[in-house]
Amino acid sequence: MAEKIILPTEVKVCATCSYWDGERRVDEDMKVVVVAEGCEGECLVQGEAKPGLHDVRKECSCIWEDLEPDEPAADKAA
Numbered sequence: 439m440a441e442k443i444i445l446p447t448e449v450k451v452c453a454t455c456s457y458w459d460g461e462r463r464v465d466e467d468m469k470v471v472v473v474a475e476g477c478e479g480e481c482l483v484q485g486e487a488k489p490g491l492h493d494v495r496k497e498c499s500c501i502w503e504d505l506e507p508d509e510p511a512a513d514k515a516a
Contacts, residue, residue, distance in 0.1 A: 440474040443491065447471055447505045453490035456503045457482045460490050464505060471505065 445454055446469060452458040453473045460479015463472040477490040483501055494500045 440476060443473050443475055445471045445473070450494050450502050451490065452479065452481060452488045452492045452494060453477065454505055455481075455494065456505050457501065458488065458490070460488075462490065469506075 443453075445451065447454050447464070453460065453462050454471050458479050459482055460477050461474070462477070462479075464470075465472065473490045475491075478487055479490060480486065481488045481500075484499055494502045
């Protein structure tokens, strides 16, 4: 059984980016991402496989985006 890693959503690794397509679980209440230690997925920006725990702070072609949902638009009904 693979060990699980728990990460705050704001930690800049691939597993916490909205453009990373890998296996993860997001706890909305605690604002944490849970991944297997050796998980891999695809970076949808770069189009290549990336480990979930890959540190993106020194990636020049990375456009890391937090998993937090955008603020809902205010209703403009008049």
